[in-house]
Amino acid sequence: MSDAVDLKPALQARISELHPSLVELSEWLHAHPETAWKEHESAAKCASSLREHGFAVEENFVGLDTAFHAVAGNGPLRIGLMAEYDALPNIGHACGHNLIATMSLGAAVALAPVADELGITVEVFGTPAEEGGGGKIEMLDRGAFDGLDFAMMVHPAPVDVVRARPFxxxxxxxxxxxxxxxxxxxxxxxxxxxxxxxxxxxxxxxxxxxxxxxxxxxxxxxxxxxxxxxxxxxxxxxxxxxxxxxxxxxxxxxxxxxxxxxxxxxxxxxxxxxxESKPYSDMRTNEDALAFYRANALALGRELHVEGGEHGEGDPAADMCRASTDFANVSWAVPAIHPYIGVDSFPVLNHQAEFADACVGPVAEKSLLDGATAMAWTAVDMARSLASAS
Structure with missing residues (x-):
């Protein structure tokens, strides 16, 4: 395996090349919001983009119309990236799922050419109905994530908070x-x-x-x-x-x-x-992966906010970064992380109409770039760590 430090600049450069097309996809998703279990165009658009980049894509994955599974590489370590793309009724992408999908796609496309070199298989999961429908729980119950060695996603928020503590x-x-x-x-x-x-x-x-x-x-x-x-x-x-x-x-x-x-x-x-769905669980975080992500986010110049519940002191903006996610259920079956990346919107918060406005534009585009890069770098770190442990 190549030295992870040597691969990171190349991955960052590749994501920078992809950035205009990722922004275009993010803006398209933002302009065409689809609610839980109805994300037909959004899922197809993301699946098509991955197919164009050489991924083998299975749509209607595990029997769900708006789920897909995209694979590149043949390494023994399987790393999964979650793409959410459902919107909220009447207020569109006021939780930033347009950014979640495109950050995961950007990281995956950058990793694909070096997947075999890293000894990994890169897998993107198109996951419907996070907003109350429990899409990932349905996928989990149907075996969608069986055998994964690591899973991650990055979620937009008012500010950057590394540790997710969902209800x-x-x-x-x-x-x-x-x-x-x-x-x-x-x-x-x-x-x-x-x-x-x-x-x-x-x-x-x-x-x-x-x-x-x-x-x-x-x-x-x-x-x-x-x-x-x-x-x-x-x-x-x-x-x-x-x-x-x-x-x-x-x-x-x-x-x-x-x-x-x-x-x-x-x-x-x-x-x-x-x-309305099966219960969403609390989160189990993989501490090694979280440490890698934290270091990578800092290396990219992100300002990480401390939540009061984690260390006993913090700031109000960080304390806002709590919600619930069906990805938490996945974290009990697969080692996982779910950090938040800021779009500099505070005091505007997730699920407010104004937050949808914050999920497009120059700040959101920078968060997309940094989030995709941090995930790609974390995948490299985890590949090296898991390989050395095996």
Missing amino acids: AVEHWEITFTGRASHAGSYPTQGVNAADAFTVSEVAIGLLRQQLPSTVRVHGIVTHAGDAPNAIPGHARGRWYVRAGTMAELEETAAKVKRCFEAGALATGCSVEIID
């Missing part, structure tokens, strides 16, 4: 069913499904006093009637429960479900709680 999360659709009636003439004949949500939300609000700081409970009512003079017989909503660990999530979810059951009991409605 475990459950996603629910809540439906209350009562009985519709005229609110003026026959109110006593109605069973108000909207009131069931009101009671439930009050119960959740009171419950928060007993919940630890590592827990988040939040949701929206998506439909609760059509006219003020008609008692709604049906009401629907979507709720998330997040926690620091899977055990804490299970305990908290049971309490929150009782709040919805209380709403049903108090109003006389029935309630149905449906999982």
Whole structure:
């Protein structure tokens, strides 16, 4: 294997050559947002780009219409790069998945010509439905990541934070069913499904006093009637429960479900709680790979922010870099890292409409370049480390 230090300048130069086409792809994804499980054009565009660079590409991977798997090289060490490309409803790429996809593609294309020299197989996984659909969990359950030696992705954020500490999360659709009636003439004949949500939300609000700081409970009512003079017989909503660990999530979810059951009991409605996906887990980080990424990010001149939860002191911008991801489930099956790369947007945060604006333009383009380079360099470091350990 070539000296990793010697390969890094060449990889950086190659990614710089690719940068204009990567920016073009990122801007295309940004301008054509597709939500979870509907990313047909986005997946096809990314798969086509990899095929043009010599990758063997399998679309409709593991039976999922908007997943793909692209491979280059024949080395014994398998390194996987995750490409996310789903957007958020109504606010587009306000989590920067256009950058996630193109950073992974850029790193992979740069690594492909030296894959055999490094003793690796470079694999790009097109992963749909991260925003609540649990696409990677479905892929994991179907064996998509079996045999990988290492997996990584880099996620846009307001600032650079190396260590990901995602919450475990459950996603629910809540439906209350009562009985519709005229609110003026026959109110006593109605069973108000909207009131069931009101009671439930009050119960959740009171419950928060007993919940630890590592827990988040939040949701929206998506439909609760059509006219003020008609008692709604049906009401629907979507709720998330997040926690620091899977055990804490299970305990908290049971309490929150009782709040919805209380709403049903108090109003006389029935309630149905449906999982929108399998639970996202907390993250298990590979410390060796994280150290490599940190060193590479610093070498590229990135300013790394310290999160308060990691060392007891930090800054508010870094503390914002917590969410949930289905990549966390992958991290329990494959050694993995999930660092954040900043787009200099603070106080604008992920999932705000303004964050979508921050994921295109000169700052985002520099983050794309640095993120792809840092991943390619980390792959080199991990290849050398894994080879020496075997």
